[in-house]
Amino acid sequence: MYKLNSKYITKNFISISANLLISILFFSCAQVVAPSGGKKDITPPKVVKYIPDSATINFNAKSIALFFNEYIQLKDLNNQLIISPPLDNTPDIKVKNKMLFIEFDKKEVLKRNTTYSINFGNAIQDFNENNPIENFKYIFSTGSYIDSLSVKGKVENAFDHKTEKGIFVMLYNNLNDSAVYKYKPDYFSKTNADGTFQINHIKNDNYKIVALKDANSNYKYDDESENIGFVEIPIAISEKKSILIDLFQEPSKKVYLKKHFHYEYGKIIFVFNQGSDSIKVLPLNTTLSNNQVLLDFSKNKDTLTYWVKNFEKDSLKLQVNNGSKILDTVEFKMIKKEDALKARKNPLKLRLLNNFNGNQSFDLNTMIHFSFSQPIDSINPQAKFFLKEDSTLLKHLTFNKDSFWAGNDILITRWDSTVQAEYPEKSGKWANAPVQMSIIGLKENTKYHLFIPPGTFTDIFGLTNDTIKIDFKTREEKFYGSVKLKVNIPETKDNYIVQLLDEKETIVREDNIKKSETLTYEYLYPKSYKLKLIYDTNSNGKWDSGDYFKKIQPEKIIYYSEPMTIRSNWDLDLEWKVTDNK
Numbered sequence: 012m013y014k015l016n017s018k019y020i021t022k023n024f025i026s027i028s029a030n031l032l033i034s035i036l037f038f039s040c041a042q043v044v045a046p047s048g049g050k051k052d053i054t055p056p057k058v059v060k061y062i063p064d065s066a067t068i069n070f071n072a073k074s075i076a077l078f079f080n081e082y083i084q085l086k087d088l089n090n091q092l093i094i095s096p097p098l099d100n101t102p103d104i105k106v107k108n109k110m111l112f113i114e115f116d117k118k119e120v121l122k123r124n125t126t127y128s129i130n131f132g133n134a135i136q137d138f139n140e141n142n143p144i145e146n147f148k149y150i151f152s153t154g155s156y157i158d159s160l161s162v163k164g165k166v167e168n169a170f171d172h173k174t175e176k177g178i179f180v181m182l183y184n185n186l187n188d189s190a191v192y193k194y195k196p197d198y199f200s201k202t203n204a205d206g207t208f209q210i211n212h213i214k215n216d217n218y219k220i221v222a223l224k225d226a227n228s229n230y231k232y233d234d235e236s237e238n239i240g241f242v243e244i245p246i247a248i249s250e251k252k253s254i255l256i257d258l259f260q261e262p263s264k265k266v267y268l269k270k271h272f273h274y275e276y277g278k279i280i281f282v283f284n285q286g287s288d289s290i291k292v293l294p295l296n297t298t299l300s301n302n303q304v305l306l307d308f309s310k311n312k313d314t315l316t317y318w319v320k321n322f323e324k325d326s327l328k329l330q331v332n333n334g335s336k337i338l339d340t341v342e343f344k345m346i347k348k349e350d351a352l353k354a355r356k357n358p359l360k361l362r363l364l365n366n367f368n369g370n371q372s373f374d375l376n377t378m379i380h381f382s383f384s385q386p387i388d389s390i391n392p393q394a395k396f397f398l399k400e401d402s403t404l405l406k407h408l409t410f411n412k413d414s415f416w417a418g419n420d421i422l423i424t425r426w427d428s429t430v431q432a433e434y435p436e437k438s439g440k441w442a443n444a445p446v447q448m449s450i451i452g453l454k455e456n457t458k459y460h461l462f463i464p465p466g467t468f469t470d471i472f473g474l475t476n477d478t479i480k481i482d483f484k485t486r487e488e489k490f491y492g493s494v495k496l497k498v499n500i501p502e503t504k505d506n507y508i509v510q511l512l513d514e515k516e517t518i519v520r521e522d523n524i525k526k527s528e529t530l531t532y533e534y535l536y537p538k539s540y541k542l543k544l545i546y547d548t549n550s551n552g553k554w555d556s557g558d559y560f561k562k563i564q565p566e567k568i569i570y571y572s573e574p575m576t577i578r579s580n581w582d583l584d585l586e587w588k589v590t591d592n593k
Contacts, residue, residue, distance in 0.1 A: 051140065052137065052139065052140045052142065053140070053142060054137075054142060055136070055137060055142040055143055055144045055145070056079040056080060056081050056083050056135065056136075056137045056142070056144055057079065057080045057144075058077055058078065058079055058080075059078050059079065059080050060077075060078040061075075061076075061077055061078075061149070062075070062076040062077075062078075063075065063151070065148075065149050065150055065151070066150050066151065066152075066157055067151045067152070068151075068152045068154065068155055068156060068157065069152070069153070069154070069155060070121070070127075070151040070152060070153050071153070073114065073115050073117075074112065074113060074114045074115065075112070075113040075114075075149065076110060076111070076112055076113075077110065077111040077112075077113075077149070078109060078110055079109045079110070079111070079135075080109070081109060081137050081138070082108055082109055082137065082138035082139070083106055083109060083111065083135055083136065083137060083138060084106060084136055084137075084138050084141075085104070085106055085111075085134050085135065085136075086133075086134055086136050086141070086143075087133075087134055088104065088131070088134045090132075090177070091131060091132030091133060091134035092104075092129075092130070092131060092132065092134060093128075093129075093130040093132070093199070093200060093201060094127065094128070094129050094130070095127070095128050095130070095198050095199050095200060095210065095212075096122065096125065096127065096195070096196070096197050096198055096199070097195050097196065097199060097230055098115075098116075098119055099116075099118070099119060099120075099195075100115075100116030100118055100119045101116065102114060102115050102116065102119070103116075111135065113129070113149075121153050122153065123153055123154065124152075124153060124154030124155075124214075125152065125153050125154065125158075125214070126150065126151075126152040126154070126157050126158040126212040126213075126214070127150065127151055127152070127153070127212075128148055128149075128150050128211060128212050129148065129149040129150070130146065130147070130148045131144070131147045131148070131149075132146060132147070133145055133146070133147075134147075135147050150212060157212065158212045158213055158214045158215075159211075159212065160212075160213045160214070160215055160248045160249065161209060161210060161211040161212070161213060161248075162182070162209070162210050162213065162218075162220070162246065162248055162254060163207070163208060163209040163210075163253055163254070164180075164207070164208060164253045164254030164255055164256065165202075165205075165206045165207050165208070165253070165254075165255055165256070166178050166180060166202050166206050166208065166222045166240060166256045166258055167206050167255070167256075167257065167258065168238075168257075168258050168259075169240070169257035169258060169259040169556070169557070169564075169565035169568065170259070170554065170556075170565070170568065171516060171568075172568070172570060174202065174204065174205055174206030175202065175204075175206065175224070176201070176202060176203060176204040177201050177202065178201065178202040178206075178208075178222055178223070178224055178238075178258065179199055179200075179201060179222065179223045179224075179225045179230065180199060180200050180201070180202065180208045180210065180220070180221075180222050180223075180256070181196030181198070181199040181220070181221050181222075181223060181230065182196055182197050182198040182199065182210060182213065182218040182219070182220055183196050183197055183218055183219040183220075183221070184197045184216055184217075184218060185197075185219070186217070186218075186219050186245050188559070188560060188562075190219060191219075191221050191223070191231065191232040191239075191559070192231060192232055192233075193231070194231075195230040195231070196221075196230060197218070198210050198212075198213055198218075199230065202222075213248050214248075215248055215249055216248060217245040217246065217247050217248075218245060218246055218248060219241075219242075219245055220241070220242045220245075220246055220254060220256070221239065221240070221241045221242075222239065222240035222241070222256040222258055223237060223238070223239055223240075224237055224238035224239075224258065225237060232559070235260060235261040235262070235263055235264065236260075237260075238258050238259060238260045239258070239259065239260075239261065239559050240256040240257050240258040240259060241256070241559055242254060242256060243562060243564070257557070257564060257565055259556045259557045259565040260556060261556060261557065261558055261559060262285065262556055262558075263284055263285050265284075266283055266284065266285060266287045266290075266333045266338065267283065267284050267338060267339075268281060268282070268283055268331055268338045268339045268341075269282045269283060269284050270282045271331075271339075271341050273343040273344075273345070273346065275346065275351070275359075276346045276347075276348055276350075276351035276359050276472070277318055277319055277320055277322065277346075277348075277385075277471075277472060278316060278317075278318055278385075279316070279317040279318075279319070279327075279329075279343060280314065280315070280316050280317070281314070281315045281317065281331060282313065282314050283313045283314070283315075284313070285313055286309075286311040286312035286313040287312060287313075287333050288312065289332075289333050289334040290308075290312070290315055290331070290332070290333055291331075291332040291333075291334075292306070292315070292317055292329050292330070292331055292332075293329065293330045293332065294327065294328070294329055294330075295328040295329065295330050295340065296326065296327065296328040296342075297322075297324060297327065297328075299319065299322070303319055303320055303321055303322065304317070304318065304319055305317075305318035305319075305320075305386055305471060306318075307386070317329070318385075318386060318471060320471045320472055322345065323345075323347065323348065324345065325344065325345060326342055326343060326344055326345060327342070327343050327345050328340065328341070328342040328343075329341055329342075329343075348472070359472070359474070360384075360474060360477075361383055361384060361385060361468065361469075361470045361474040361475060361476050361477075362383065362384040363381060363382075363383060363476065363479060364382045364383060364384055365380060365381070365382045372484070372486055373459075373483040373484060373485050373486065374485075374486060374534065375453060375455060375485055375486060375488065375491070375534060376533070376534045377534075379461075379481075381468075381479075383468065383470065383476075384470075385470035385471060385472060385474065386470060386471050387468050387469070387470055387471075388469050388470055388471045389468075389469045390467060390468055390469075391466055391467050391468075391469070394463070394464055394466065394467035395464065396461070396462055396463045396464060396467065397461075397462050398459060398460070398461050398462075399459060399460040399461075399462075400454070400457060400458075400459055401457065401458050401459075453485050454485065455485055455486065455487050455488040456484070456485060456486065456487045457484065457485050458482070458483075458484045459482070459483055459484070459485070460480070460481070460482050461479075461480070461481040461482075461483075462478075462479070462480055463476070463478070463479040463480075464478060465477050465478050467479075489579060489580035490537070490579050490580075491533070491534045491535055491536070491537075491579065491580075492535050492536075492537055492577035492578050492579060492580065492581045492582070492583065493531065493532060493533045493534070493535060493577075493581075493582050493583070494511075494531070494532045494535065494575070494577065494582075494583045494584075494585060495529060495530075495531050495582070495583070495584050495585070496509075496529065496530045496531075496532065496542070496585050496586075496587060497527075497528075497529045497584075497585070497586040497587070498524065498527060498528055498529070498530060498544075498587050498589065499527045499586065499587065499588045499589060500524070500526065500527055500544075500589045501589065501590070502526075505546050505547065505548055506523060506524070506525050506547040506548075506550045507523070507524050507525070507544055507545065507546060507547060507589075508521065508522070508523055508524075508544070508545040508547050508552070508553075508554070509521070509522045509523075509524060509530060509542070509543075509544055510542070510543040510544075510545070511532055511540055511541075511542060512540060512541040512542070512543055513538065513539075513540060513541075514538070514539050514540075514541070514574075516541070519532075519535070519540065520532050523547070523552060535577045536577070537577050537578050537579045537581075538576075538577060539574045539575065539576050539577075540574065540575045540576075540577060541570060541571065541574055541575070542570065542571035542575060542587060543568060543569070543570055543571075544568070544569045544570075544571075544587075544589060545566060545567075545568055546566050546567040546568070546569075547566065548566050548567075549566075554566050554568065569589060571587055
């Protein structure tokens with residue numbers, strides 16, 4: 012981005028020509044005076060003279076002067092100014108009273124036979140009322156004519172189709188893939204808030220076109236921390252067509268450990284820059300059995316909670332690997348169990364983290380989840396609990412030891428969603444999954460009371476739960492709406508992911524399909540939803556980003572044309588005919 016320096020206008024610049032000097036003396040005689048009243052001025056400044064003239068050909072001047080009909084100022088020039096093609100050195104741009112001066116750096120060498128456009132955006136404004144000259148440009152050519160071709164289009168985020176102002180759109184006459192790393196573009200522009208762009212005054216030729224969220228404004232793609240988008244084949248500027256570019260962030264080429272900490276007894280947390288299926292943690296200064304270690308990965312596998320039980324040594328040194336590559340070696344001063352039990356703040360005990368006691372809007376057809384502060388090791392098969400409907404005792408049940416079934420209506424299950432079975436010995440094999448209770452046959456608009464006695468659940472440290480009492484009330488059936496969605500997809504070999512999203516793009520339901528299918532969504536809240544379809548080209552069950560160097564575009568995403576409004580006690584039938592066009 013062009014930044015203004017603090018140099019004063021040099022004598023050399025003031026004396027660019029006798030004609031200019033006379034004009035300066037004439038225009039600078041007046042003093043800036045605040046307006047004395049009257050009707051508010053809403054007219055932007057106007058240029059009364061250019062030196063050299065705008066649209067000059069065979070341009071070879073070292074400076075430019077623009078004279079206006081009133082006093083002017085520059086606002087937000089660093090963000091507004093676009094010079095295309097970009098210059099190697101920052102020009103000096105200054106305002107004095109009714110004049111604007113542009114002085115090129117002494118080292119600047121303009122390209123031959125090239126049309127330049129200096130676009131000020133809305134940066135030039137009058138002094139008193141801040142009326143801007145919108146999209147003001149100064150144009151010149153170092154050749155014998157002004158290039159007049161242009162290209163326009165739109166840039167949007169590949170994952171959610173959102174647009175953003177200020178994304179660079181760049182044209183390269185050098186068609187090598189490495190051009191975006193090594194060179195500045197031949198032409199460029201920036202997107203508007205709606206993602207649209209237009210690059211004017213382009214020479215007739217074929218160009219590589221790239222969109223870039225340029226973090227450091229150097230007009231180059233530095234690494235995967237910057238978002239990029241590209242068109243697979245060069246475009247011919249003479250062909251009048253609109254270009255659509257999907258912007259994406261490439262997956263990081265390397266997995267690395269961002270941070271790690273040990274704040275609670277037996278609990279160590281590792282945070283990585285991205286998820287991986289090949290993370291291993293190996294003890295270096297001690298021997299840990301398989302029964303001592305538990306690995307708990309986040310959904311995206313970019314965070315690992317490393318639980319270790321019955322470990323009372325002062326320190327633990329661990330080696331963190333991604334496959335065969337060592338990422339880091341870390342050492343922790345371990346918290347003692349007796350210190351954790353006696354701690355004044357948050358002493359060690361088995362806590363229920365998601366107690367929804369008193370919830371007056373418990374959803375029908377919903378699992379009751381018990382998430383604890385530590386992983387659960389066992390459930391007491393002799394523990395008796397009961398469920399009341401209002402004041403009536405419905406069930407007084409005992410857990411079965413093997414299946415965790417409790418009568419016909421209550422099911423206790425334990426999730427194990429990780430893949431520790433693939434890890435070698437000493438890597439851990441458990442998952443800190445929440446206990447999940449499915450209560451079948453709950454009535455609508457009814458109050459319930461659930462009682463679970465102390466000692467029912469035991470964690471990996473041998474701690475047991477206190478008494479658990481939960482009161483909740485179910486919603487009315489008529490509160491919800493439903494959708495029967497018929498999805499007609501093209502007959503291809505692709506797999507598809509259909510997502511029902513709320514207004515915040517949170518996934519409410521998700522289905523994987525391979526052919527046209529009818530999906531039913533029940534028990535939906537009355538509000539607005541979106542439908543999203545992902546072309547799961549590699550059949551891995553998730554959306555994948557692109558890779559510029561490998562010329563891989565991000566997986567295609569399509570949204571249903573309109574938001575879908577769900578009303579209470581209402582069934583909606585909808586058909587979505589998916590085409591290959593966005």
